[in-house]
Structures are given as C-alpha cells and as structure tokens.
Amino acid sequence: xxxxxxxxxxxxxxPAQAFAHPSKARSRRSQPGELxxxxxxxxxxxxxxxxxAGRVVSTGFIALDAELPGLGWxxxxxxxxxxxxxxxxxxxxxxxxxxxxxxTGGNVVVVGPPMQPHLPGLRHIGxxxxxLVWVQANAPAERLWxxxxxxxxxxxxxxxxxxxxxxxxxIRRLQVCAQTxxxxxxxxxxxxxxxxxxxxxxxxxxxxxLDWELEVHVLKRxxxxxxxxxxxxxxxxxxxxxxxxxLQQPSLLISSRDPARVNASEVPTHALGxxxxxxxxxxxxxxx
Amino acid sequence: MLWAALLLPTGPDATPPSDDALRGLxxxxxxxxxxxxxxxxxxxxxxxASARLxxxxxxxxxxVVQEGADQGVRAVAWAITSLGAHALARAGIENGFKRPLDxxxxxxxxxxxTAVGPHHATLARLGCQTLGDIRRLPRGGISRxxxxxxxxxxxxxxxxxxxxxxxxxxxxxxxxxxxxxxxxEMAPALLFGARRLLLQxxxxxxxxxxxxxxxxxxxxxxxMRAKNAGEGxxxxxxxxxxxxxxxHLCRLLAEHLAKVELLAPVGDLTLVADDVVSxxxxxxxxxPDESQAQESMQLxxxxxxxxxxxxxxxxxxxxxxxxxxxxxxxxxxxxxxxRKTADPVDxxxxxxxxxxxxxxxxxxxxxxYQGVLLLLTGPHRVEGGWWHRIGEGEQASTGHVQxxxxxxxxxxxxxxxxxxxxxxxxxxxxxxHGMFA
Numbered sequence: 001x002x003x004x005x006x007x008x009x010x011x012x013x014x015p016a017q018a019f020a021h022p023s024k025a026r027s028r029r030s031q032p033g034e035l036x037x038x039x040x041x042x043x044x045x046x047x048x049x050x051x052x053a054g055r056v057v058s059t060g061f062i063a064l065d066a067e068l069p070g071l072g073w074x075x076x077x078x079x080x081x082x083x084x085x086x087x088x089x090x091x092x093x094x095x096x097x098x099x100x101x102x103x104t105g106g107n108v109v110v111v112g113p114p115m116q117p118h119l120p121g122l123r124h125i126g127x128x129x130x131x132l133v134w135v136q137a138n139a140p141a142e143r144l145w146x147x148x149x150x151x152x153x154x155x156x157x158x159x160x161x162x163x164x165x166x167x168x169x170x171i172r173r174l175q176v177c178a179q180t181x182x183x184x185x186x187x188x189x190x191x192x193x194x195x196x197x198x199x200x201x202x203x204x205x206x207x208x209x210l211d212w213e214l215e216v217h218v219l220k221r222x223x224x225x226x227x228x229x230x231x232x233x234x235x236x237x238x239x240x241x242x243x244x245x246x247l248q249q250p251s252l253l254i255s256s257r258d259p260a261r262v263n264a265s266e267v268p269t270h271a272l273g274x275x276x277x278x279x280x281x282x283x284x285x286x287x288x
Numbered sequence: 289m290l291w292a293a294l295l296l297p298t299g300p301d302a303t304p305p306s307d308d309a310l311r312g313l314x315x316x317x318x319x320x321x322x323x324x325x326x327x328x329x330x331x332x333x334x335x336x337a338s339a340r341l342x343x344x345x346x347x348x349x350x351x352v353v354q355e356g357a358d359q360g361v362r363a364v365a366w367a368i369t370s371l372g373a374h375a376l377a378r379a380g381i382e383n384g385f386k387r388p389l390d391x392x393x394x395x396x397x398x399x400x401x402t403a404v405g406p407h408h409a410t411l412a413r414l415g416c417q418t419l420g421d422i423r424r425l426p427r428g429g430i431s432r433x434x435x436x437x438x439x440x441x442x443x444x445x446x447x448x449x450x451x452x453x454x455x456x457x458x459x460x461x462x463x464x465x466x467x468x469x470x471x472x473e474m475a476p477a478l479l480f481g482a483r484r485l486l487l488q489x490x491x492x493x494x495x496x497x498x499x500x501x502x503x504x505x506x507x508x509x510x511x512m513r514a515k516n517a518g519e520g521x522x523x524x525x526x527x528x529x530x531x532x533x534x535x536h537l538c539r540l541l542a543e544h545l546a547k548v549e550l551l552a553p554v555g556d557l558t559l560v561a562d563d564v565v566s567x568x569x570x571x572x573x574x575x576p577d578e579s580q581a582q583e584s585m586q587l588x589x590x591x592x593x594x595x596x597x598x599x600x601x602x603x604x605x606x607x608x609x610x611x612x613x614x615x616x617x618x619x620x621x622x623x624x625x626x627r628k629t630a631d632p633v634d635x636x637x638x639x640x641x642x643x644x645x646x647x648x649x650x651x652x653x654x655x656x657y658q659g660v661l662l663l664l665t666g667p668h669r670v671e672g673g674w675w676h677r678i679g680e681g682e683q684a685s686t687g688h689v690q691x692x693x694x695x696x697x698x699x700x701x702x703x704x705x706x707x708x709x710x711x712x713x714x715x716x717x718x719x720x721h722g723m724f725a
Contacts, residue, residue: 088702088725091639107585113640118722119604119616121637129604129625134618135592136600146592155585208702236703236724238636239665239695247664250697254662 050222057158057184060096061232068202069222073097073184078175078200082219084191086114086162089208092234093216094186095125098158102131106157106183111146112137113162124238131157140165144174151177151185159185172199194219210251212243290336290345293373294356295363296329304329312464312484313359314456316491320352325370325453328402330377332370332453358487370453371445375400375419390446394420403441407434419445462492462561471510471553475545478507478554482545483538485559490534492561499530499567505541506558513552523548528590528622530565536587543594589621598622606630610670611689612641612721635668636695638705638722645719648706655718658700666694667708695724 035043044050052070054077065071073079073094083089090113091098098108108131110117117134119127135150137143140163147161151174159181163171166189178185187200194205203220212235218226235243246253294313296305313331317324320342323334335348342348353364365377367384372393376384378400384392396419398404398411404422416422422430423442431439443449468481482505493499508520525540593601602618608630609615615637648655655661669692676687691707698704705722 085701087640087723090725092725115640115723116643117604118612118638118641119606121639121722121724124637125639129606129629132604133589133621134602134604135589135596136602137596142596146596149588149592153584153588155588210697210699237639238634239703239724242636242665242695244665250662250664254697254699257662 047224049224052222055182057097057100059094060099061230061234063230064216064232067216067218067221067226067230073186074202075182075184076179077202078171078178078185078187080171080187080189080193080198080200080203082189082191082194082203082205084207086164086188086190089206089214090160090188091122091125092208092236093206093214093232094158094160095234097184099126101157101183102126102128104157107131107133107155108158108160109133109135109150109156111135111150111159111161112143113160121237124236144170147185147187148174148177151181154181154183156181156183158183160188161186162188164190168197168199175199175201210254211249289334289368290339291367291370291373292333292335292352293365293367293370293377294331294333294352294361295365295374295377296331296360297362298329306467308465308467309360311456312466312488313361315459315462315464315495316355316359316488318456318458319491319494320348322455322458322495323453324456326456327370327374327453330374332374334370355487359484369445369447370451371401371441372447375445393445394418394423398422401441401445403437407438410434458492458495462489462564463558464488465556465558467556468554471555473550473553475548475550476542478505478557479538479542479545481557482541482559483534485557486534486537486541489559489561490532490537493532493564493567496564497566498564499532500527500537500561500564501530502526502562503537504560504562506560507550507554508556508558509550509552510555517552520554521548521551524562528586530567531587532567533587536591539591540594543591546595586621593621609673611673611687612670612693613643613689614673614676614687636724638724640723640725642720642722645707645721648718648720650718655696655706657696657698657704657706657720659698661696661698661704661706663706664695664697664703667692668694670707693721 034040049067050069052072052074054070055075056068056070056072057075058072059065059068068074081090081093102108103126108127110133112135117132119129119132122132135146137146143161143163144166147159147163150156150159166174166187171187174185174187191205194203198220201220201222203218205217205219207215209215209231212233214232214234215229216232217229294317296309296313298304310326310329310331314324314326317331317333321333321335321338325332335342335352339345339348342351349366356364363377363380363382365373365382365384367373367376367389369389372384372389375393375396376382379396381392386392398408398416398419398421401419404411411422414425416425419442422438423446427439440449444451464485466481466485472478472481485505489500489503502524504522504524506520506522509517523541523544525537525544527537527540531537589601598620601621603621603625605617605619605625606629607614607617646657648657648661650656651660671690673687673689678685678687689709691709693705693707696704696706701723703724704720705724706718706720708716708718710716
C-alpha cells in the first residue's frame with residue numbers, strides 16, 4: 001500500500017525517481033538489437049577511445065582533441081612528444097594548452113630546453129614574466145633529477161622537459177611519480193625514441209608542415225591505433241598579423257622556385273646590404 | 289597533568305650526559321610547551337595543555353618519541369607526575385596510565401628515585417627492595433631516621449605533594465654544539481650529526497614562532513689534523529623565505545655538503561642560526577590552498593638551485609629594448625620581480641633564441657640552414673644601441689646593432705628569424721637568430 005503511495009507521490013522527488021527509472025529501462029528493452037542504456041554505458045568497445053581517469057587540458061585544436069582519450073592532454077600522467085628536430089614546433093603544439101594553464105594561475109617550468117626561451121615571443125601564447133621558469137639542466141642525470149623533483153613537488157601548472165637520452169626505466173619511474181602531479185607533464189624526445197618502449201600512456205609524433213600547419217600522429221594512446229596524420233593549423237609567434245595572402249601557402253612558393261633561376265633578384269634590393277643598398281651612402285640607409 | 293620524561297643515555301661508568309646535550313634536548317622540547325625542566329639525566333616536560341595543538345595525545349606522543357630518538361633519547365615515559373615519569377623511564381616503562389600510578393610505582397626497584405640513593409644501603413638492610421616496601425614503613429619513623437628529602441620525593445612521585453621546578457628559559461640566540469661519536473672524514477657524512485642540530489634549531493624556531501633565512505654549520509678538525517688543514521671550516525646556507533621545515537633544511541644542507549671537501553677528519557659540529565625572522569603561521573585548512581602550491585614551488589626550485597647553482601634556475605624579465613639580445617634578461621629565482629614591467633612588444637617575435645647568432649652558409653646570394661631558405665616577410669629593421677658599452681678597458685665593445693630581420697622558411701628546420709648585417713666594407717652576412725617554434 002505504501003509502495004503505491006510512493007509511486008504516486010511526485011512531490012517527493014527522490015523515491016519517485018528511484019522507482020521510475022527501471023520502468024523506463026523496461027520500456028526501452030522492448031526494441032530489438034539495442035542494449036539498455038545503463039548496460040550500454042558500462043561497455044567499452046575496442047573501437048572507442050579509452051577513458052581518461054584524471055583531468056585533461058584541452059589541446060586547443062579540435063581535430064587533435066578528438067583523437068585523444070578524455071579530449072585533451074592528460075594531467076597526472078606523462079605525455080611524450082617526439083619530433084625529428086628539437087626547437088622547431090614545441091610551443092606551437094602545446095602553446096594553446098599552456099594558455100589555459102597560465103590563465104588558471106599555473107606556472108610553466110621548462111627543464112633543459114635546447115635553446116633560450118624568448119619571452120616576447122611566448123607572450124603571444126599568453127605566457128608572462130611571472131609564469132615562466134627556466135631550469136638550465138644540461139647533463140642527462142641533471143635533467144632527470146630536476147624533472148623528478150618538480151613532478152614530485154606537484155607545484156607546476158605545466159612541466160616541459162627535454163629528455164633526449166632517457167632510458168625506458170627512467171621514463172617509467174617518472175610516470176609513477178607523475179600520477180600524483182596535478183598538471184600536464186610534457187617530455188620532448190627525438191623521433192628515434194619511437195622504437196623504444198615507453199611507459200608514457202600518450203605518445204605523439206609531431207612534424208611541421210610548410211603551409212603553417214603541424215602534422216601529428218598519435219603513436220600510443222588508450223584506444224585503437226591511430227591511422228594517418230592530424231593536420232593542425234598553427235601560425236607561430238604572432239605572425240598571423242603580417243601574413244599576406246601570397247604567404248598563406250609557402251609550399252607553392254618553394255615548389256615554384258626553380259633552382260636554376262637562383263640569382264640576385266631573389267633577394268629584395270631594399271634589404272640592408274643587398275645589391276642596391278651597397279651603392280648607397282651608408283648614413284642614408286632606409287630606416288623601416 | 290601529563291608529564292613526559294625524556295632520558296638521555298649515560299656514559300659507560302654512569303657518568304651523566306653532558307650539559308650541552310641536556311640543554312639541546314631542553315631547547316628542542318620547548319617547542320611543545322614552555323614547562324620544561326632538567327633533572328639529573330632527564331628532561332621533563334608538561335604537555336597537557338599542548339596536546340590539542342599537536343593533534344591529540346597520541347600524535348604528540350608519536351612525534352616526541354620519533355624526533356626524540358633522532359636526538360638520542362634512550363627512553364620516554366609518561367605519567368601524571370614528573371618524578372613518577374622519571375622513575376618509570378628509568379625502569380623502562382613507557383606508559384604510566386595503564387594502571388593507577390601507585391600500583392605501578394610500588395613495584396619499581398628503590399634505585400629509580402634519586403633521593404633514595406644516599407640511604408640505599410640502610411634501606412636494603414631493612415629488607416626494602418621496591419618503592420612499595422619503603423611506603424609500607426611507618427612514615428614517622430622514616431622522617432625521623434632519614435632526611436626529609438626521601439619522604440618528600442616519595443610524596444611528590446605519588447602525587448601527594450605538589451612539585452616545584454626551575455623551568456628552562458628559551459635562549460635569545462641559537463648556538464648548539466655536538467661532539468661527533470666518531471671522526472668523520474667525508475663531508476656528506478656530517479649530515480647525520482647536523483640533522484640532530486637542525487632538529488634542535490627547528491624546535492627553537494618553533495618555540496619562538498620564527499623561521500630562519502640563514503644558518504651556519506661550523507666544523508672543527510680534531511687534534512690529529514695535518515698542519516695545513518687549519519682549525520676547521522664553515523658553511524652558511526641561505527633560504528629565500530623564512531622556514532623551519534626540517535626536511536627542507538636537511539636537503540639544502542645535503543646539497544651544499546655534497547660539494548664540500550674536508551681537509552681533515554672532523555671532531556665536532558656547531559650550528560648557529562644567523563638570521564631569524566618571525567614567521568606567519570599557516571592555519572591548517574581543509575581545502576587545498578593555492579598559496580601553498582606556490583610555496584612548495586619555491587621550495588623545490590630552491591632545492592634545484594642548491595644543486596645546479598643559483599644562476600641556472602632563472603625567471604625572465606622584459607626590458608625596454610628593441611634589440612633581440614637585450615629584450616629580456618634572466619634573473620635568479622629568489623630575486624623578486626620589479627613591480628613595474630616593460631610593455632610587451634606587439635611585433636611577431638620568435639619563441640626560441642640562439643645565442644650567439646649562427647652565421648649562415650650561403651648559396652649564391654641566398655642563406656642556407658638545412659637547405660636554402662625562403663625569405664617570407666621582411667625586412668624588419670632593428671637599429672640602435674650606439675650608447676651601449678659592454679665591458680671595460682681593452683675588451684670594451686659596443687652593443688650597437690644595425691640589422692634587417694626576416695622571417696625565413698626552411699623545409700627542414702621550420703620558421704626561422706634570420707638577419708642580415710653589414711660587415712666591413714661592402715660585405716654582408718646572414719645570421720640565424722631565432723626560431724618560431
């Protein structure tokens with residue numbers, strides 16, 4: 001008798017819903033070939049991307065987000081980015097994610113970068129004076145030690161380390177430490193490392209394309225293997241403001257460049273020290 | 289009343305522990321309570337009122353036992369009277385609350401009370417072996433035949449008479465000395481002794497509600513040293529923010545000691561707190577706090593700077609200049625950023641800088657870097673710095689630059705920031721200065 005009263009009692013939100021739910025599921029089950037929704041949710045299919053247990057930071061590229069489990073760079077785990085050359089595409093690839101990190105008050109710590117970071121350029125991806133720390137670690141052991149200390153301290157908004165010579169067991173150790181780290185940890189490594197095994201749950205191979213784009217291939221992720229390349233449009237360092245329509249596709253310019261026609265006319269005559277300017281008196285050199 | 293007795297080990301022939309050791313332990317104990325007294329070979333403290341501050345009696349007991357062991361404490365005992373605790377500690381019983389104190393004390397041998405000492409032989413001939421046996425003798429007879437100290441000590445131990453103590457006062461400066469148990473020849477091995485001193489210093493700082501920004505560890509060589517070794521050495525360690533975090537100070541000291549080379553074996557250590565600054569207490573918070581993340585960032589960077597050197601953990605600082613080399617400076621982490629910062633340059637700028645610029649090879653009139661470069665946009669003229677002198681005397685040079693910057697594209701190396709500079713005469717040269725990465 002009381003059960004019937006509860007069925008009818010719409011004012012009492014909780015019990016009414018608890019009873020209403022199975023009845024809905026029962027009505028669904030009548031359709032053939034379809035699982036009840038609560039079972040449907042619990043099933044993981046091999047063709048689906050895996051779930052990311054922790055928080056993620058969006059990469060800023062919709063196409064790349066769609067390929068990553070949890071739709072972004074994972075926190076509490078390592079992300080390995082392999083590239084054929086260092087210092088070619090790092091900030092272009094992870095810059096949009098760093099912008100989110102910095103906007104929430106996090107610090108960006110770089111350990112052992114291949115060159116000196118240039119803050120005026122980094123301001124274009126939102127990194128300011130207060131947000132950047134440069135740890136000049138050179139020896140492989142120093143790089144690993146600094147990275148491990150920073151990961152363990154769990155105080156960086158984002159940690160970016162260049163570990164060209166790390167061994168698989170060292171990466172594994174970092175990955176174990178990183179499980180308590182709230183921010184994303186990026187390890188930049190040479191492309192040759194793709195043949196080594198690695199404990200990092202996410203590994204991507206990134207190269208740059210001539211037409212202001214990055215080409216990313218996900219080597220390892222929780223989910224099915226990734227086929228092909230993701231092309232991401234990215235113009236670095238505030239250059240988008242000065243690109244003319246002709247420069248939107250530099251690959252056309254390069255392919256049209258005939259090696260036989262290499263001559264002085266390629267270099268603009270108004271360049272300092274160009275063929276024309278060398279005839280001019282020096283003190284009247286144009287100031288632009 | 290909750291009394292703790294901390295017993296320091298005595299020498300092989302019952303020589304009492306040194307005054308230095310007792311004083312050091314008392315200073316460390318002052319962080320828990322102002323009621324600390326030294327009695328014989330023990331330090332007594334009353335912690336009833338502090339139990340809640342340190343997270344309850346059990347947590348307090350665990351901490352005292354653990355840190356006490358680092359200080360070389362042989363035995364700890366807890367009871368409702370100080371003499372009772374002292375007696376229990378001598379007998380090796382830690383918890384004086386298991387049964388009523390009378391029952392526990394009655395079973396202890398007579399020698400656990402210092403006041404029994406002069407009359408031990410007489411009492412033994414009377415057939416007394418335990419404190420209970422003495423108590424069963426008639427009180428009037430005891431007070432007539434022995435001095436009043438014996439009866440007074442018994443009454444105070446059993447809580448019948450009140451106790452009076454001369455409290456240890458907190459010194460205004462901290463300087464502690466430790467004689468090492470054996471001669472130490474390697475600098476990192478000094479850390480074991482230094483840790484005991486640091487523990488005392490942290491206790492002293494906690495009692496003063498302060499933190500330290502600089503402390504000095506001195507070591508003196510023993511008398512068997514070589515003539516050129518000198519008396520000893522010292523190491524001053526500075527921290528960016530006042531702290532009394534033992535682990536952090538230990539790690540900092542370990543990093544610095546790793547670089548020290550001892551000229552002769554070391555006999556004893558002295559630790560002095562140089563700069564003491566009052567420290568704002570952090571209130572314990574249920575929710576994670578943003579400022580605490582910042583704090584641990586500072587600690588970890590300090591630790592890294594201690595190993596790598598302060599000039600290798602850097603923070604950028606923008607300056608008002610258009611020349612790429614002087615557009616930003618790098619300063620060590622502990623230095624604060626100036627309040628007024630330079631305005632950002634709104635021009636396209638590379639994200640990596642190559643120092644010094646790399647002179648590029650040429651193919652005909654065109655620069656090469658991993659292939660012939662395609663100049664995309666430019667020139668961007670940067671000229672200035674005639675006022676800028678670098679260096680002194682013979683090596684003086686000028687920071688004057690006159691360059692045309694171009695954005696160049698290399699098929700292999702990405703988007704580059706190259707410049708063209710006039711050399712002597714009509715010659716010019718191309719340099720790679722940065723990367724748009």
